[in-house]
Amino acid sequence: MLDVCLLGTAGMMPLPNRWLTSLMLRYNGSSLLIDSGEGTQIAIKEAGLSFKPIDILCVTHFHADHISGLPGLLLTMGNADRTEPLTIIGPKGLTRVVEALRTIAPELPFEIICRELKEPNEVIEMNGYEIHAFRVQHKVVCYGYSVEIHRAGKFSVERAKEQDVPMKLWSRLQKGEIIEQDGITYTPQMVLGAPRKGLKVTYCTDTRPLDSIVEAAKDSDLFICEGMYAEKEKLAKAKQYKHMTFYEAADMAKRANVQELWLTHFSPSLVRPQEYLPEVQKIFPNAHLGKDGKSVELVFQEE
Numbered sequence: 001m002l003d004v005c006l007l008g009t010a011g012m013m014p015l016p017n018r019w020l021t022s023l024m025l026r027y028n029g030s031s032l033l034i035d036s037g038e039g040t041q042i043a044i045k046e047a048g049l050s051f052k053p054i055d056i057l058c059v060t061h062f063h064a065d066h067i068s069g070l071p072g073l074l075l076t077m078g079n080a081d082r083t084e085p086l087t088i089i090g091p092k093g094l095t096r097v098v099e100a101l102r103t104i105a106p107e108l109p110f111e112i113i114c115r116e117l118k119e120p121n122e123v124i125e126m127n128g129y130e131i132h133a134f135r136v137q138h139k140v141v142c143y144g145y146s147v148e149i150h151r152a153g154k155f156s157v158e159r160a161k162e163q164d165v166p167m168k169l170w171s172r173l174q175k176g177e178i179i180e181q182d183g184i185t186y187t188p189q190m191v192l193g194a195p196r197k198g199l200k201v202t203y204c205t206d207t208r209p210l211d212s213i214v215e216a217a218k219d220s221d222l223f224i225c226e227g228m229y230a231e232k233e234k235l236a237k238a239k240q241y242k243h244m245t246f247y248e249a250a251d252m253a254k255r256a257n258v259q260e261l262w263l264t265h266f267s268p269s270l271v272r273p274q275e276y277l278p279e280v281q282k283i284f285p286n287a288h289l290g291k292d293g294k295s296v297e298l299v300f301q302e303e
């Protein structure tokens with residue numbers, strides 16, 4: 001089970017009723033946050049989520065609306081008695097940006113590990129999350145993130161017997177252990193059937209639409225994508241500022257064959273995004289507007 005909470009939906013600046021766009025994922029006791037603009041820590045509080053289990057922070061890019069909330073967030077995590085290290089993943093230059101922001105939050109009870117992305121595509125595995133960072137096209141270097149939870153195959157007695165695995169090792173192998181015994185290495189694959197369908201969430205902001213995003217978001221259970229502009233006549237503006245319209249996001253959702261689309265990162269000038277939704281749903285019927293605190297519990301498919 002993967003808990004997803006879209007903490008805010010604003011682009012550029014927080015508004016009285018719209019926190020800046022960021023996402024919290026929770027799986028197996030470990031939380032992963034994507035972006036932390038100004039006020040994200042209040043959005044986390046409003047959503048009733050905890051600071052202590054945040055083990056991973058993924059940063060899309062170094063624009064203030066995506067990272068300026070970092071010092072306050074770190075201090076609040078410190079106040080929540082966190083002592084385990086925090087891993088921050090982000091574009092090249094991350095260490096410098098984090099150090100600069102930390103001059104106003106110098107003393108923390110936990111270590112920060114910065115992991116700078118250098119390639120257009122990188123995969124990082126942590127705490128059961130498989131994080132795929134993919135470079136997108138914005139005014140500055142920017143990444144989108146796909147987060148997958150893999151699901152192992154079902155336990156198979158036939159397979160275990162076929163492979164001559166001693167019965168007393170079955171349950172440990174099923175739980176994922178690798179066991180050495182009498183010079184033989186036993187692996188979980190020796191007692192499990194083919195892997196089953198896992199869960200996938202893709203988060204993408206700020207960018208122009210790209211084929212590579214469609215590729216990265218392929219078959220996601222949930223695709224959270226920026227829709228800076230809803231008015232069709234703002235396409236030129238979207239191109240100029242390297243953002244997207246609702247319709248471009250919907251077109252990518254359709255091409256990526258995702259289950260569901262949530263739009264986010266709304267321009268401050270966009271007061272009533274709901275008025276544009278029927279047009280968006282003509283392109284991709286399962287498109288929805290993001291809302292601050294909007295959440296869903298994604299569960300593994302039953303066989």
Ligand SMILES: [Zn+2]
Nearest residue numbers: 011012065206
């Ligand atoms: Zn932004």
Ligand SMILES: [Zn+2]
Nearest residue numbers: 061063138206
């Ligand atoms: Zn930006």
